[in-house]
Amino acid sequence: MRNHRILLRRVPSGLPTPEDFDSDEVDVPAPADGQFLSRTIWLSLDPYYRNIMKGSQFYAERLTPGDPMCGETVAQVVESRHPGFAGGDYVVVRNGWQDYGVSDGVGVRKLDPSAAPLSTALGVLGMPGLTGYAGLVYLGEPRPGQTVVVSAATGPVGSTAGQVARLVGARPVGIAGSPEKCRYAVEELGYSACANYRDGNLREQLEAMCPDGIDVYFDNVGGDTLGAVLANLARDARVVLCGMIEAYSMDQPPPGPFLGPVVAARATLKGLVVYDWLHKQAEQQRVVAAWIRDGVFRYREDVTEGLQGAPGAFCRLMQGRNFGKALVRVAPEQRA
Amino acid sequence: MRNHRILLRRVPSGLPTPEDFDSDEVDVPAPADGQFLSRTIWLSLDPYYRNIMKGSQFYAERLTPGDPMCGETVAQVVESRHPGFAGGDYVVVRNGWQDYGVSDGVGVRKLDPSAAPLSTALGVLGMPGLTGYAGLVYLGEPRPGQTVVVSAATGPVGSTAGQVARLVGARPVGIAGSPEKCRYAVEELGYSACANYRDGNLREQLEAMCPDGIDVYFDNVGGDTLGAVLANLARDARVVLCGMIEAYSMDQPPPGPFLGPVVAARATLKGLVVYDWLHKQAEQQRVVAAWIRDGVFRYREDVTEGLQGAPGAFCRLMQGRNFGKALVRVAPEQRA
Missing domain, CATH: 3.90.180.10 (Medium-chain alcohol dehydrogenases, catalytic domain)
Known part of the structure; x- marks a missing residue:
């Protein structure tokens, strides 16, 4: 063999x-x-x-x-x-x-x-699912009616965060990289809107999609995308820093966004490492599996x-x- | 007249x-x-x-x-x-x-x-004093034995934050811009150590001065100084973003530091605006005035x-x- x-x-x-x-x-x-x-x-x-x-x-x-x-x-x-x-x-x-x-x-x-x-043990009911679930619920702390922006919105982490946002009564807005992904985000995953970052002007796109500002941002990419979100934060916003995919293929860490808007918004930025949240894995699997059975959660x-x-x-x-x-x-x- | x-x-x-x-x-x-x-x-x-x-x-x-x-x-x-x-x-x-x-x-x-x-109503017992006090106590949440780094360490905001850190049992480390300021920070204000950012290699200076990592950072300047601190954060660190003086004289906001270390440290960054803390002004004046009378707090x-x-x-x-x-x-x- x-x-x-x-x-x-x-x-x-x-x-x-x-x-x-x-x-x-x-x-x-x-x-x-x-x-x-x-x-x-x-x-x-x-x-x-x-x-x-x-x-x-x-x-x-x-x-x-x-x-x-x-x-x-x-x-x-x-x-x-x-x-x-x-x-x-x-x-x-x-x-x-x-x-x-x-x-x-x-x-x-x-x-x-x-x-x-x-x-599903590698995706929606595995580490990516736990990342999106625990990060959004316990660090993002979304409230009904609030606006939650998620980057890499159709990936396994982002699609979990976005759907959890919707299912707890918040208004999810996605960021993705193609018209097909944006359409899927809205039509299948239930995002209220989805910006295509490859179209440029992400800051203005988000401003139009989030007229009351962004209460929670679940960040999977860092870089310019993070900067565009920070410029649209609502007062007391929470930003979950999950992974900075844009930087992974760079030899030197790239600069980050200017943090002045974090001060103005009195925002909180929190670093997320999924291995800190293994004690919530049973909860995540129970909750998300039930949503999948009920047909309200897709992957x-x-x-x-x-x-x-x-x-x-x-x-x-x-x-x-x-x-x-x-x-x-x-x-x-x-x-x- | x-x-x-x-x-x-x-x-x-x-x-x-x-x-x-x-x-x-x-x-x-x-x-x-x-x-x-x-x-x-x-x-x-x-x-x-x-x-x-x-x-x-x-x-x-x-x-x-x-x-x-x-x-x-x-x-x-x-x-x-x-x-x-x-x-x-x-x-x-x-x-x-x-x-x-x-x-x-x-x-x-x-x-x-x-x-x-x-x-003193414009300094140590005014807005700058309240900024350093409320920002450190309520956002930084220093604990006895923890390491607290303060930039602009001898200014009215920083010298308040640094001395409050010492008086609650934490170990304050300053960042300032001249040998005279650093000497004053240690000898008069009671910082355990003070790095001169004009000497360069701030990241390495802080690494030597903070061998267990930085638990709390009170940031008055942003920019490269903030980046040097982020590279030395301890697990679960808190960073108080107070003002980004380096950026005030720039027409375009400069880039910020790479935020990857925030994820690794599971750190929290919080924006501070002093006008949110006016309800703590009477407390700050009572506490700091008593420390000044006792001779343990200088300005x-x-x-x-x-x-x-x-x-x-x-x-x-x-x-x-x-x-x-x-x-x-x-x-x-x-x-x-």
């Missing part, structure tokens, strides 16, 4: 390209005592991998060229020498970009395959077939050209 | 120069019913006047060239047609840069001349003699070349 892997060939300069990756095939590793082997089914693609490549993700080890790419996956246990896991179990585990992985079980979450589609997946497509899909993600949660189907859910 | 006035001649380009001001002499105005006339004793010079000149101070009317310069003053009532004020009363009133002013009493605070030196004034010196003194202030609360003694406290 062979293990197909995608490796980091070199740290990208700027936006990643498929040439920054390599692949190989090695023997499938054998689990030691206290470990289990699992076969990868779904691979999650997330912008923060770009930070890990350059060593600037503060809660993860830097990758070295030649290493297999890191990544969160849904997998099925093949062989277990760990008392907590048995063959056939479905798990969320960091197998990375490869067909098989060995784990000691730390940080691994078991999945009930009958509760929800397995892929969208952008699926690439086969591990060999992962580099290209990751590059599209970093250009904002995915549409929905970026996933790679590495293998079928049921073993052939 | 003639009224000597300093006028705005033109909106400065960049840092103000004395040529941006003019002066004239007019008749002393007569108070109407419901007004009083007062003679100016002390004129306060504050960086935010520069914002009013260019119309970017959000809570004040823009000045038009030819207008008398605006400003907070301590004055004595000369003639009153207002039921709340009598001849001889000492008041804090916005007479601006002139010998005499007329007021309808709105926002005017009466002073007890025996309670504290009159000039320093930078006094210019005569109204004609106000333009030069204001220009020095905007270059950070004052040392202590910038005041102009317009007339003796007692009438000759």
